[in-house]
Amino acid sequence: MTTHHAAQLPYTQAALAAPAAADGIAIRTLDLTTGYKNGRSHHVVNRGLNLTLQCGKLTALLGPNGAGKSTLMRTLCGLQPPLGGSVWIDGEPLHVLSPDRKARKLAVVLTDRVQIGYMTAYRLAALGRYPYTRWDGRLTAEDEAIVQDAMRAARCEALAARMVAQLSDGERQRVMIARALAQQTPIILLDEPTAFLDLPRRIEIMHLLHDLAHQTGRALLLSTHDLELALRFADELWLMGGDGAFVTGAPDEVYRRGDLLNVFADEGAEVRRYLQEMHQRWKTTI
Amino acid sequence: MKVSAPSGVGQAAKPLADPFPPLGIRRSVLVGLAAFALLAFLLSLAIGSVPIPLAEVVHVLLGGQASEATWQTIILLFRLPKAITALLAGAALSVAGLQMQTIFRNPLADPFVLGISSGASLGVALVVLGGTSANVTVFGRTAYLGDFGLVTAASLGAAAVFAVVLAIARRVQSVVTLLVLGLMISYLTSAVVSLLIYFSIPEQISAYINWTFGSFGGVTWQQMRALAPALLLGLTLALLTAKPLNALLLGENYAASMGVNVRAARWLVTASASLLAGAVTAFCGPIGFIGIAVPHLCRALFGTSDHRMLLPAALLLGGGLALIFDLISQMPGARAALPLNVVTSAVGAPVILWIVMRRQSFGQV
DSSP states (O other): OOOOOOOOOSSOSGGGOOOOOTTSEEEEEEEEEEEEEETTEEEEEEEEEOOEEETTOEEEEEOOTTSSHHHHHHHHHTSSOOSEEEEEETTEEGGGSOHHHHHHHEEEEOSSOOOOSSOBHHHHHHGGGGGGSOTTOOOOHHHHHHHHHHHHHTTOGGGTTSBGGGSOHHHHHHHHHHHHHHTTOSEEEEESTTTTOOHHHHHHHHHHHHHHHHHHOOEEEEEOSOHHHHHHHOSEEEEEOTTSOEEEEOHHHHHHHTHHHHHTTTSOHHHHHHHHHHHHHHHHHO | OTTOOOOOTTOOOOOSSOOOOOOSOOHHHHHHHHHHHHHHHHHHHHOSSSOOOHHHHHHHHTTOOOSSHHHHHIIIIIIHHHHHHHHHHHHHHHHHHHHHHHHTTOTTOOTTTTTHHHHHHHHHHHHHHHOOOTTOOTTOOSSSSOHHHHHHHHHHHHHHHHHHHHHHHHHOOOHHHHHHHHHHHHHHHHHHHHHHHHTSOHHHHHHHHHHHHOOSTTOOHHHHHHHHHHHHHHHHHHHTTHHHHHHHTTOHHHHHHTTOOHHHHHHHHHHHHHHHHHHHHHHHOOOOSHHHHHHHHHHHHHTOOOHHHHHHHHHHHHHHHHHHHHHHHHTTOSSOOOOHHHHHHHHHHHHHHHHHHHOGGGGOO
16 A cells, blocks of 8 residues: 655646645634524534644545535535534634635535536636636736646646536546635635546545645545545544534544444444444554 | 646646637627627618618718708618617627526526516506506506606516516526426416406507517607616626626535625626616517527527626627517518517527537536
């Protein structure tokens, strides 16, 4: 098993310049309660979350369906308000930031389908400059250089002239990542970026995200179902259980403590047996 | 492996050709479209039951006297207001259609299909119905309401429907549901209008039927004072929405994440599209196909979904095409002009079919 060292890449550093958080902490949640408000009734999904997302690291959010991964991601993106507590991004309270300020702190890659009739991949990536362009959206030469660097960093510059509608899922995901890079935010949140991709593409994307976090100093948080890939590529794991349990830690730490087995404790015998076997395998490989 | 870039140390392998296509707007295309609209404008002043040489038309437009006094009258009193109306109305419907296709992310959206035009007519009808005066004309060409009142009522009616459709569209993502919604709104408004007709005298009914045929010809200079400012304001507001509309191509969540104030953008689009569709409907009747066909023509012809390009292109192409449609409607003879909606449907429907057959990406905005 080789370690994935950061390769030297042939792009300049402009796209990679994003204002880093002063204390190395990109997102901090204080006693955060996530959930949905439906009229007057509140449906709480998770309670009392005190999380910190580190700069320069790839963090993976794992957990079974229904545990609240999407709800947490949407809350951290600012797409839905918290039911209690607060989210601080880069030292500022997320849910009172103006859309413009927020867009300079935090970029996202979502699961929403991107269907555009006639737009090149380059134009799509260039939308990441939205918070920085004037009223009519015109890009300066500097903007264009940043977008080009972002596409090189996401290793999709060869796709620049292709129409978005003609890209494969994996190719489109790279362009969306380039767009998030071009937004020059210290934080990028990715909601299941490897869903719909085949295994080689999943490995490539995880590899890319790992490299980007380390090379650019950004804080990258992704939610995923890819347990094994997350264990291999992530620097930090956030594990959510179906019962509201939440544990965090580096992969080997999480593994040593047997947290995986605890988080999936409610699952059936097959699942637990599979995880136990994984646990044994991991012990022997180390 | 086609996506992975070389990652060797110190390797600066640049591809031979620059892989990055230009991002700016293509000015030459817009200049060409402007020339087309200008030519259509001049032709519509020259061609008609009384042909007038182009040179004379230009002479009169520049403030001179035509060599025949009747030509002067024909151009200034009849053809000029009509041509200006057609130019503005075509531009307005196309721009409103483009905005709606993007904000609903629905390739079949336009003011006519989604019932916004019906909302405009309902607005006028309700106000007229509410009036107690016995001699109010149905879709008031009279000055009872005042022309500004007419525009206001129509725009408010359009905006009310727009708000309802928008609210429902956010809950249901289905293209079909939205179209059914537009259809139902049209039925509802026609029910109210039928009621209105039931209590009307034959002259009013005749006026209403003529109104539904669509026409650019009924606008007087007096009414132009209400119509032109409303449409120019709507078009100006629309041009301000180019940047947020581009982000909204990715959907509201992505747009919000990139710094779009989605609520404000939606409000701005609703205001401008309602003003555009409302004012046109009040004075020209419900006109179909221009609003849906022109944005698709622009996308297919210029190969872009970028609103910085599409908005001015739709404005110019829509204005020019409306003038051409109006010319076609008068071609058969001097006596009876074809109803405008006959022409827009006869030309618009095949154009849409042609695009559907040729382009697979028609289904996307």
